[in-house]
Amino acid sequence: MRLYEYEAKKIFYSNEIKIPKSKMVYSSKDAKKAVQEIGFPVVVKSQTLIGGRGKAGGIKIVDEIKDLEKTVEEILQLEIKGYKANGVLIEEKLNIKQELYCGITIDRTLGKAVIMISSEGGIDIETVANKDPDKIMKFMIDPTEEKFSYEFIEFVKKLDFSGKLLLKISNVVKKLFEIFNNYDCKIAEINPIVITDQNDVICADAVLEIDDSALFRHPNFKKRKLNSMNEREKHFNKKGATYVRLDGNIGLICSGAGLGMATMDLINNYENMSPANFLETGGGITEDLVFDCMELIIEIPDIKGILLNLYGGINPIHEGAKGVARAIKKHNLKIPIVAKALGNRQEETWKILEKSGVVVVKNFETRKAVETLAKILEGESV
Amino acid sequence: MSILVNKNTKVLVQGITGKIGRAQTKYMLDAGTNIVAGVTPGKEGTKVYGIPVYDTVKEAKENHDIDASVLFVPASIARECVIEAAKNKIKLITLITEHTPVHDVMEMKSYIDKSDSLLIGPTTPGIISPGECKIGILPTNMFTPGSVGVISRSGTLSYEVSAILSDNNIGQSTVVGMGADLVAGTNLIDILKLFNSDKNTKLVVLIGEVGGSQEEDAAEYIKNEMNKPVVAYIAGGSAPDGKRMGHAGAIVEGGKGSAESKISHLTSSGVKVVSFLFEIPEVVKKLLQ
Numbered sequence: 001m002r003l004y005e006y007e008a009k010k011i012f013y014s015n016e017i018k019i020p021k022s023k024m025v026y027s028s029k030d031a032k033k034a035v036q037e038i039g040f041p042v043v044v045k046s047q048t049l050i051g052g053r054g055k056a057g058g059i060k061i062v063d064e065i066k067d068l069e070k071t072v073e074e075i076l077q078l079e080i081k082g083y084k085a086n087g088v089l090i091e092e093k094l095n096i097k098q099e100l101y102c103g104i105t106i107d108r109t110l111g112k113a114v115i116m117i118s119s120e121g122g123i124d125i126e127t128v129a130n131k132d133p134d135k136i137m138k139f140m141i142d143p144t145e146e147k148f149s150y151e152f153i154e155f156v157k158k159l160d161f162s163g164k165l166l167l168k169i170s171n172v173v174k175k176l177f178e179i180f181n182n183y184d185c186k187i188a189e190i191n192p193i194v195i196t197d198q199n200d201v202i203c204a205d206a207v208l209e210i211d212d213s214a215l216f217r218h219p220n221f222k223k224r225k226l227n228s229m230n231e232r233e234k235h236f237n238k239k240g241a242t243y244v245r246l247d248g249n250i251g252l253i254c255s256g257a258g259l260g261m262a263t264m265d266l267i268n269n270y271e272n273m274s275p276a277n278f279l280e281t282g283g284g285i286t287e288d289l290v291f292d293c294m295e296l297i298i299e300i301p302d303i304k305g306i307l308l309n310l311y312g313g314i315n316p317i318h319e320g321a322k323g324v325a326r327a328i329k330k331h332n333l334k335i336p337i338v339a340k341a342l343g344n345r346q347e348e349t350w351k352i353l354e355k356s357g358v359v360v361v362k363n364f365e366t367r368k369a370v371e372t373l374a375k376i377l378e379g380e381s382v
Numbered sequence: 383m384s385i386l387v388n389k390n391t392k393v394l395v396q397g398i399t400g401k402i403g404r405a406q407t408k409y410m411l412d413a414g415t416n417i418v419a420g421v422t423p424g425k426e427g428t429k430v431y432g433i434p435v436y437d438t439v440k441e442a443k444e445n446h447d448i449d450a451s452v453l454f455v456p457a458s459i460a461r462e463c464v465i466e467a468a469k470n471k472i473k474l475i476t477l478i479t480e481h482t483p484v485h486d487v488m489e490m491k492s493y494i495d496k497s498d499s500l501l502i503g504p505t506t507p508g509i510i511s512p513g514e515c516k517i518g519i520l521p522t523n524m525f526t527p528g529s530v531g532v533i534s535r536s537g538t539l540s541y542e543v544s545a546i547l548s549d550n551n552i553g554q555s556t557v558v559g560m561g562a563d564l565v566a567g568t569n570l571i572d573i574l575k576l577f578n579s580d581k582n583t584k585l586v587v588l589i590g591e592v593g594g595s596q597e598e599d600a601a602e603y604i605k606n607e608m609n610k611p612v613v614a615y616i617a618g619g620s621a622p623d624g625k626r627m628g629h630a631g632a633i634v635e636g637g638k639g640s641a642e643s644k645i646s647h648l649t650s651s652g653v654k655v656v657s658f659l660f661e662i663p664e665v666v667k668k669l670l671q
Binding site for chain 1: 402406409457458478480481482483484485486487488489491492493495507519520521523524534535536537538539541542545546548549562564565566567569589591592593594595596599615617618619620629630634636637657658659660
């Protein structure tokens with residue numbers, strides 16, 4: 001679960017990481033009030049969960065009151081990669097002397113936290129990473145070992161800071177690492193950490209992504225996540241299913257991510273077929289879940305056919321079949337539906353599906369199922 | 383012969399009395415797995431399909447020889463159940479559970495790395511040496527005994543590729559699901575090493591997917607050490623990009639992680655990479671000739 005910048009900054013603030021004076025607002029009227037407290041110049045920042053908002057025009061500096069209303073309205077209306085802002089953050093403009101980068105994430109191979117810092121922070125940090133990787137220091141951290149202040153000082157010292165700045169920066173890194181652990185983060189990042197002309201160390205941006213699987217330990221965020229979903233999404237989420245809407249015309253229900261990706265590879269190989277969605281159920285198949293999956297897919301405009309690709313290892317695929325049958329009956333579905341469903345209780349599953357008019361492919365190869373659907377769509381008999 | 387599990391492997395089931403634990407115990411017994419004991423705290427003295435249940439791993443270990451444990455436990459306690467198994471010196475620990483917090487996985491991996499145990503998973507379908515032993519949830523009817531080793535990062539694709547091989551009369555020595563989470567207890571290289579020294583495995587089929595750098599690392603190992611042919615498929619070449627936020631992930635992966643990167647690393651290490659799973663049997667047959 002990704003947090004908005006303002007949410008992440010609240011967490012920073014309560015953990016004694018310095019942030020700019022700022023106020024979250026949802027209208028230009030409130031923006032005017034906010035500026036009275038903060039004072040010009042201010043930065044108006046779109047609150048979206050998508051990267052690259054600066055380059056997309058989602059961050060603007062406003063020097064005078066006459067420009068404020070227009071800028072705030074523009075940013076509130078601005079769509080970045082299809083997403084509108086959830087309000088804007090009005091923030092004091094810092095006098096920047098230097099920008100640093102600090103990011104903490106997980107090294108997937110080692111299974112350790114990795115802290116990265118660089119004295120060349122700012123929007124081009126990935127360019128720095130590509131062209132001059134030595135300018136980014138990396139530290140691997142064993143999750144079972146406590147990290148002490150002196151270790152963060154040793155670490156930040158490699159960037160050639162000394163005196164009070166050294167202490168201020170290493171304290172920010174230490175606090176960020178504590179947040180990374182305490183909030184079960186997959187990513188905790190500050191880009192940039194600003195050193196001001198007064199030698200203050202202030203975090204101008206904040207990125208936190210909490211591990212969805214750990215939300216049971218963070219009830220407030222779990223509640224916030226559930227509040228942002230409709231009933232069906234809640235149900236999906238509870239069952240651990242993943243749904244992504246795509247542009248194509250073939251609905252897809254698969255019982256695993258790998259299987260889903262392999263099926264998409266095959267569908268994309270046909271000229272007149274492409275996936276309308278990516279949907280993987282994980283190991284949580286029930287009759288209701290698959291029924292919901294079906295209802296979700298048939299709402300997609302221009303849907304031409306549906307492909308089910310299920311394995312019964314831990315999943316009761318015969319229950320899934322009942323969900324398909326129920327959806328077909330309720331909506332009197334006429335579009336072609338092809339299913340490949342193998343594993344435990346496969347015969348029972350096939351019987352339920354065939355009775356509802358689903359074309360069941362009993363071969364092991366997903367290719368055969370995709371081929372069958374393609375033939376039906378071209379009017380051939382199968 | 384096989385790797386990790388065989389007909390002599392004595393298996394413990396942690397979480398044996400739960401709905402899934404119970405159902406999967408039956409499937410494992412049907413597949414010929416030698417399950418000797420189960421653990422569910424508070425359920426000592428009961429039996430599941432004739433298998434005695436204990437409160438703790440320690441007591442199960444005192445009463446039985448145990449080589450391997452398979453876990454069907456809630457995600458919220460997976461960390462401590464894995465550590466309990468490792469503390470009791472169980473050599474092979476397979477965590478089937480999905481949705482374990484990644485910080486818990488890092489912690490258990492760190493613990494396991496310092497022990498003599500091996501952790502497969504989490505979110506793994508498990509391991510099967512067909513005809514001998516199955517640990518986990520793989521649907522038994524997809525697999526046949528033989529001499530091709532299968533390693534897969536995706537659970538469902540481990541079934542699909544094995545079924546396709548079986549359908550073409552190509553049996554498997556052992557099939558290992560690596561687990562689909564951000565962090566896995568064991569990496570591809572660890573399993574490749576085992577297959578490399580297993581004299582009954584003649585060829586390895588590797589099913590990778592986009593994300594992480596395990597396939598790139600594996601390619602390096604294959605180039606330098608592997609003495610048998612490897613055939614690979616990478617899922618997700620046409621998958622949409624995930625929504626990105628933050629730079630940290632990209633910096634860590636340093637350009638690795640895409641299907642293109644994995645395919646080019648593997649190909650230049652002498653691995654035959656196919657575009658679709660159905661191409662695998664033909665390639666395998668040719669290489670085994």
